[in-house]
Amino acid sequence: MTPPRDFTAEVGSDMRVSQRRVLFVTRRTSSQVRAYEEERVQTFPEVLIRALLAVECLFLGLVLMSLFFNAPLEGIANPTNTPNPAKAPWYFLGLQEMLHYFPPVVAGVIIPGLLVVSLIVIPYFDINIEAQGLFLKNRTQRLRWSMILSVALIVFLAVFDVYVALVPTAIVALFLLLAAFSSPQSPSRFRSYLAQRPVSWWIMTWFLFQLIVLTAVGTFFRGPGWSWVLPWRS
Amino acid sequence: MPNRLETYFARLERTRVWKSIFRSGTGSSTLHNALAIQQNLFLHLFSTKVRKRMVSLSATWYLGTLTLGTFFILVGTGVVLMLYYHPSVPQAYSDVKDLRFVVSSGLFLRNLHRWSAHAMVFLAFAHMFRVFYRGAYRAPREFNWVVGVILLLVTLLLSYTGYLLPWDQLAFWAITVGTNISSAVPLVGDKIRFLLLGGHQVNANALLRFYVLHTVILPLSAVLFLAVHFWRIRKDGGLYVRQSEPGNAENPAQPASEEKKQS
Numbered sequence: 001m002t003p004p005r006d007f008t009a010e011v012g013s014d015m016r017v018s019q020r021r022v023l024f025v026t027r028r029t030s031s032q033v034r035a036y037e038e039e040r041v042q043t044f045p046e047v048l049i050r051a052l053l054a055v056e057c058l059f060l061g062l063v064l065m066s067l068f069f070n071a072p073l074e075g076i077a078n079p080t081n082t083p084n085p086a087k088a089p090w091y092f093l094g095l096q097e098m099l100h101y102f103p104p105v106v107a108g109v110i111i112p113g114l115l116v117v118s119l120i121v122i123p124y125f126d127i128n129i130e131a132q133g134l135f136l137k138n139r140t141q142r143l144r145w146s147m148i149l150s151v152a153l154i155v156f157l158a159v160f161d162v163y164v165a166l167v168p169t170a171i172v173a174l175f176l177l178l179a180a181f182s183s184p185q186s187p188s189r190f191r192s193y194l195a196q197r198p199v200s201w202w203i204m205t206w207f208l209f210q211l212i213v214l215t216a217v218g219t220f221f222r223g224p225g226w227s228w229v230l231p232w233r234s
Numbered sequence: 235m236p237n238r239l240e241t242y243f244a245r246l247e248r249t250r251v252w253k254s255i256f257r258s259g260t261g262s263s264t265l266h267n268a269l270a271i272q273q274n275l276f277l278h279l280f281s282t283k284v285r286k287r288m289v290s291l292s293a294t295w296y297l298g299t300l301t302l303g304t305f306f307i308l309v310g311t312g313v314v315l316m317l318y319y320h321p322s323v324p325q326a327y328s329d330v331k332d333l334r335f336v337v338s339s340g341l342f343l344r345n346l347h348r349w350s351a352h353a354m355v356f357l358a359f360a361h362m363f364r365v366f367y368r369g370a371y372r373a374p375r376e377f378n379w380v381v382g383v384i385l386l387l388v389t390l391l392l393s394y395t396g397y398l399l400p401w402d403q404l405a406f407w408a409i410t411v412g413t414n415i416s417s418a419v420p421l422v423g424d425k426i427r428f429l430l431l432g433g434h435q436v437n438a439n440a441l442l443r444f445y446v447l448h449t450v451i452l453p454l455s456a457v458l459f460l461a462v463h464f465w466r467i468r469k470d471g472g473l474y475v476r477q478s479e480p481g482n483a484e485n486p487a488q489p490a491s492e493e494k495k496q497s
Binding site (some may be wrong): 038039040041042043044045046047048049051052054055058059062063065066067070071072073074075076077078079081082083086087088089090091095096099103104105107108109116119120121122124131142201204211221 | 261264267268270271277280281282283284285286287289296299300302303304306307323324330334341342344345346347348349350352353355359362363366369371372373375376380381383386387391393394397400401402403404405406407408410411412414415416417418419420425435436455475
């Protein structure tokens with residue numbers, strides 16, 4: 001560790017000093033300062049110019065898109081003529097897909113409510129803060145519980161015929177199984193990666209996978225009466 | 235030509251008016267660059283320095299910045315679109331038709347607004363997942379994650395309320411499907427729906443309410459929470475950087491093994 005230096009700062013100086021946080025550990029014989037230099041750049045102009053460039057590129061892409069693709073505009077709103085299917089905006093189609101299987105209280109209130117609540121509480125869960133691999137400790141017990149939960153979820157989804165959500169769940173469960181029988185020292189980089197994934201990673205990845213599949217199905221594969229259609233055969 | 239421009243700019247910076255506006259003074263020393271951020275009402279939300287490795291594209295993919303970028307585009311195009319739009323039935327629909335066929339660049343403006351709105355929803359989601367997978371939500375950044383979740387909801391509501399405004403079949407039925415769900419809330423469902431729509435079905439009152447939400451209430455709340463979101467990045471110690479990630483060659487970040495030795 002580098003010994004602490006005296007700071008000097010003067011008006012108009014070009015010195016590059018980083019602020020440091022000093023931590024005093026009480027009831028110990030010594031105090032420790034974790035000091036390490038980290039190279040920094042000035043927000044003005046370096047970072048702001050980069051941000052501006054990034055936004056500029058995005059703007060260019062959106063302008064090009066707007067020149068070549070027109071926003072949809074259908075006939076005037078007519079309460080007596082219901083289109084079939086009547087679809088919500090794409091980011092709600094996952095929920096609309098759920099609405100097809102479950103009563104509105106479940107699909108429209110409980111599921112989105114639970115989603116928002118679980119997103120909010122994510123950082124307040126202090127379990128497994130070091131983000132250790134799910135199966136690196138208590139392997140048998142954890143494997144048993146994760147499989148019980150996965151199978152219960154799959155059975156639940158099968159009872160309600162929600163095969164669209166069942167398939168991603170089953171795929172994630174298979175990878176869970178693979179992770180349980182892999183070690184971080186595995187020669188396969190993929191299996192080593194899986195073995196080191198913590199439980200939060202598994203839940204979020206399952207959610208992301210569901211979100212993508214359900215949204216894609218609602219957008220492209222649903223036709224009149226919410227029946228299954230193939231987008232390339234319309 | 236650039237030299238001449240620079241001279242003009244340097245001369246401008248020395249004027250009394252310029253100095254009265256920008257108190258950070260002239261020059262390009264580290265101090266002046268820091269003051270340019272710190273002495274500016276809007277920029278002082280950000281820290282004056284950023285860790286160099288967090289500036290690289292691979293660290294953040296600039297997803298948060300890009301989401302903010304779409305928001306600026308949306309405010310810009312949205313304000314201009316408001317000049318041509320009446321939130322009434324059936325005038326709203328003919329206004330949107332006029333944007334398409336009569337107003338010069340109206341079609342382009344509406345296209346840009348629409349595609350940017352979709353991009354903003356997508357980027358906000360992408361930003362959230364990226365932050366999660368980096369583990370950047372952990373203490374001391376918990377609250378900023380919560381602010382981010384609120385901003386995601388505001389983004390979704392902004393996009394959703396805007397969906398009704400063209401008053402075409404697509405808009406009408408998407409909102410009908412959506413607001414019917416709100417009546418499924420136990421006990422107060424129908425009351426919530428009535429409050430949202432200003433009636434028992436999607437009609438002119440609903441259009442006006444969605445217009446006010448879309449152009450006043452939600453953008454203002456977005457700005458408010460965005461300010462907190464950016465300010466908290468600075469207050470929470472800058473962009474999150476993993477201990478395990480390699481630092482720069484000269485000053486490597488503390489290796490994980492050394493950390494363990496200390497505790």
